[in-house]
Amino acid sequence: MEIEDRELVSRVLAGASSDFRVIVERHQQSVFRFALGLVGNREEAEDVTQEAFLAAFTNLAGYDSSRAQFSTWLFTIARNRCFNLLKRRRPIASHELDSIADDSPTDPIVSQELSQQLDRALAALPVEQRSAFVLAEIEQLPYAEIAQIDRTSIGTVKSRIHRAKQRLQSLLKPSMRESKW
């Protein structure tokens, strides 16, 4: 049976630091995907993921399981780290974006170019919209959880996601505009 995050947190706080590995293994992929969606390149996304887990480990005693799920708390830390990084950083040039299209260049449906175009369109979104969009569409989190992570209302989350989709559509080629989202 899978041990709950809350139980693992208690164990780590009680001195079993090695149990933190289970937490990292469980959440690293989703935190990385979220960071990649926000910062746009793998190297920085991995750095942010590492920093988020280290911050979580350092402040583990401050986690309150009655207020939020552990993953929500972790996403909030990762989000703040990404926002700090993006504030410090100059705007990303499109050639610096790590496109996931490179993973399957022979895809029959989506051409590499179209996938790269979507990556660029995502990177061009305002950061709040990008965060809400990634959490909703890629991480598939419920609106209530996204609102908790973004510290805003559910209504604002819905409107950010809606505007993000509209903006992505408007930035894409006419061929993409025709497809139903």
Added chain:
Amino acid sequence: MVDNPFDEWLAKRRNVSPSETLVDQIMSRVENLEHQRPDTWPLRLIPRIEQSPAARWAVCGGALVIGGSPFLFLAYVAQLFTF
């Protein structure tokens, strides 16, 4: 099978993974942090007490003995005086 290019792109985004060494890198930094941190055993004792019923009873009993000791002392001293 996904039915449009946007869904295809989303599906690819959902399958993105970090490098295989990321967990080890994080854990190595966590271990370094652990070594640098001063020993905080009193802090670590708190969750242990919270988890174990026996430890909770022991702490309550200890608190009762410590809290009641001035009264026991007074009662003992009072025997030595005649009023």
